[in-house]
Amino acid sequence: MEGFFLYNQAEQLMEQYPLTVTETAKGRGAIICITECGEKILKEYKGSAVRAEILHDVAEYLNKAGIKTDGIITTTEGAFLSGSAEEGFYLLKDWYSGRECDTKSRDDILEAVAQLARMHQCLAQYDGQIPEGFFVSEQILIGEYERHTRELKKVRNYIRAKKKKNLFETKFMEHYSGYLTQAEEVEERLKEQAAHREESEWQQMYGLCHGDYNQHNILFRKEGIWIINLEQLHVDVQVSDLAHFMRKILEKHNWNTGLGMDMIRAYDKKKKLSAMECEQICFRLAYPEKFWKVANHYYNSRKSWVSGRDIEKLDKVTGQEKERQQFLEMLFHFVR
Structure with missing residues (x-):
């Protein structure tokens, strides 16, 4: 049910970001968004805004140090979360296609x-x-x-x-x-x-x-x-x-x-x-x-x-x- 809600609200949520979405697709409990700045993923988030800020800062720190990870994208107003307390909060992150670690290799x-x-x-x-x-x-x-x-x-x-x-x-x-x-x-x-x-x-x-x-x-x-x-x-x-x-x-x-x-x-x-x-x-x-x-x-x-x-x-x-x-x-x- 939550995934259905997210899919139907994705367009409205994405309006909070300085990005233009040209296409969306369902991912695992998330929405993959194709934008002019590459692929992003919109996910439901259960933590606090303070925690989201720490996650953003740590991701930036790791990426600058050469440890590649998926950074959090802020809204037009500089917030780390989109959505609301009534309808739930969401994170927008960089999304990368790639091969998962092969547990047989x-x-x-x-x-x-x-x-x-x-x-x-x-x-x-x-x-x-x-x-x-x-x-x-x-x-x-x-x-x-x-x-x-x-x-x-x-x-x-x-x-x-x-x-x-x-x-x-x-x-x-x-x-x-x-x-x-x-x-x-x-x-x-x-x-x-x-x-x-x-x-x-x-x-x-x-x-x-x-x-x-x-x-x-x-x-x-x-x-x-x-x-x-x-x-x-x-x-x-x-x-x-x-x-x-x-x-x-x-x-x-x-x-x-x-x-x-x-x-x-x-x-x-x-x-x-x-x-x-x-x-x-x-x-x-x-x-x-x-x-x-x-x-x-x-x-x-x-x-x-x-x-x-x-x-x-x-x-x-x-x-x-x-x-x-x-x-x-x-x-x-x-x-x-």
Whole structure:
């Protein structure tokens, strides 16, 4: 419904910009506009005007530094958003056609990791004002994992109370104990690291992060690599981006140890990883995120019938566990 509204309001919204639109086309939840200044994309935006201004400034900073991204275009009156509180706010951004990072291509993956390291290095030097709301503390990650673990226990308790269990529930209970142990160990190690950290080293790990670094937000063009969609930008341990990308890729590659270690090396070659950063990557990949996600989806969906897709996803997670543990063992050895 929102996409329908945007398509019908696009012409009116575009009148707020100093551009002439000659053609429009529907994109993914957005409108692509052909203008005399190139292609632009009009997207719904849920954040504040202050946040939009920071996104604009950071994009300008990155582009000037040679890290290509999609900049935000201001309205005729210099505003960073168009629309209204009643009808919703929108961002107009530069839009680029290009080839998304191919998750089957080792070269694409390693180039994407190297570009992430360059972006992090650049963002670490950003000296613009960043509001407090952008900052994420280590306690938020610990709290998030503790919540996930409580949810796993809730699923366990629900299933255990059932007299007759379906196939998903039987499989879940077979593997639950091992994954719970993993979850609790990661929580304890994160707390231990937080308690014994050197503050100066801890601060050096922090900087602006992309927030959603995945293959869809990495474009390969003849001019180079574009990193787009910075809307989830925040200040956190920068290697959180790397861990997020590694998890996405390694799940698709059956936790291939060689590829995983090559990703670590590709990042380290451009931006040296500290021992504490390596530990952070280990902890984030060691938490059984995918097992929790599958269990949580099952618990929050209709349980009167079991989804074949949920069983398929659970089988894939548990089927990759041997390879995942081999990779984590290698990674923890690398850290030591």
